[in-house]
Amino acid sequence: MAGPIAEPSERSSNHPPVLSIHGLRKSFGSRHALQGVSFDLKAGERLAFLGPNGAGKTTxxxxxxxxxxxxxxxxxxxxxxxxDLGVRQAIGLVPQEIAIYPDLTTRENLTVFAKFHGLRRDALVQRVDWALRWTGLQDRASELVGGFSGGMKRRVNLACGVMHSPQVLLLDEPTVGVDPQSREKIFTMLDQLNQQGTSILLTTHHLDEAESRSDRIVIMDQGQVVADGTIGDLVRKSVGPSRMVKLRLDRPLEQAISLLPDDDGWSNNDGECVATVGQREIRLRIGDVAQQLPELLRRVKECGYDIADVEVHAPSLHHVFLHLTGRELRE
Structure with a gap:
């Protein structure tokens, strides 16, 4: 497992923190769930909070x-x-488990949760009307939510967690089990909240969500923060910016071929090109696609092979996560 990468991003440092966690520790008997966790959530920031099972996120x-x-x-x-008294009222929590009343209507659920948070009279009515518009469920306001689809329940669940207009929103897997259309609707709703100033801390097992829907990423492992920064920061400081190139040939390799230049600018993670005799695929990493890919294709052609397909993959959050933790996120 690689060492920690825990420098805050430049973009984030331009904003004051709304939430600051410093040196947090928590043990359950001999199990150390949190071992000195420190990070900030900036005002108006969307922060993705990741880690393998047992990393300490839930704690x-x-x-x-x-x-x-x-x-x-x-x-x-x-x-x-x-x-301090009343401080946590600034937090909204949307749990992974759908926490709404199936035998109540949409409007009744929203009203109940608004009352839980102290809203009354005109303020309550206005907030419920806003939530129905925000979720796009005005025409389903009088229907029992127990008969809704998973995506619709998720929207109601999300709305119930923000009826008190929290400044900080904690989201635990807000799109688990929903279809792509509902997933997009949920993130459109979250973008609207964020544009209005809500700071968001998102835990998710979907690395593509974390990569595309956050300003900054914090990765925990074994009770410690091992990475903190933008996706660009984390890639640069862990796996590096090189691209993985995959070439599919017109026929299996009949003998080993040399593709590495003298300056070893092309390599996989072990410093060698993966080109196995009997296989039709060649895989290797290159640092400069514009200059090195044409030369690579030329060398393969010189060896008598035609190229059926070419894939170029940029390093992603998935590669960073594996590099830092050595584990798949769903382990």
Missing amino acids: LIRCLCGRCTPDAGTIQLLDRPID
């Missing part, structure tokens, strides 16, 4: 929500200790 979220007391460390929310 951290429980500490933020008051369901778990840390052994050491501090949590500041809006420059105040999070345990």
Whole structure:
């Protein structure tokens, strides 16, 4: 496993933190769930919070929500200790489990959760009307949510978590089990909240969501933060910017061929080209696609092979995650 990458991104540093976690520790008997976790969530930021199972993510979220007391460390929310009276009212939580009442209508669910957070009279009515518009469920306001599709339930679940207009929103797998269209609708809703100033901390097992829907990424492993930065930061400081090239040939390789130039600018992670006799695929990494790919294709042609297909893959969050933790996210 690689060493930690925990420098905040330049973009994030331009904004003050709304949530600051410093030196957080929590143990359950001999199991150390959190081992000095520190990071900030900036005002108006969308932060993806990742880690393999057992990394400590759930424990951290429980500490933020008051369901778990840390052994050491501090949590500041809006420059105040999070345990101060009324401070946690600035947090909205949308759990992975759908936490709404199936035997109530959409409007009734929204009303109940608004009352839970202290809304009354005109403010309550206005917020419920806003939530129905925001979710696109005005025409389903009087229907029982128990009969809704998974995506529609997720939208109601999300709305119930923000009825009190929180400044910080904690999301635990908000798109699990939904179809692509519903997934896009949910992120459109979240983008609207973010544009209005809500800071978002998202935990997800979908690395493509984390990569495309966040401003910054924090990766935890074994109770510690091992990476903190933009996707560009993390790629540059871990796997590097080289591209993986895959060539599919017109027939299997009959003998080994030399493709590496003298300056070893082409290599896979082990410093060698993967070109196995009997296989039709050649895989290797190159640092400069514009200059080195044409030369690579020329050398293959000189060896008597035609190229049926070419793929060029940029390093992604998936490669970074494996590099840092040595594990798939769903382990």
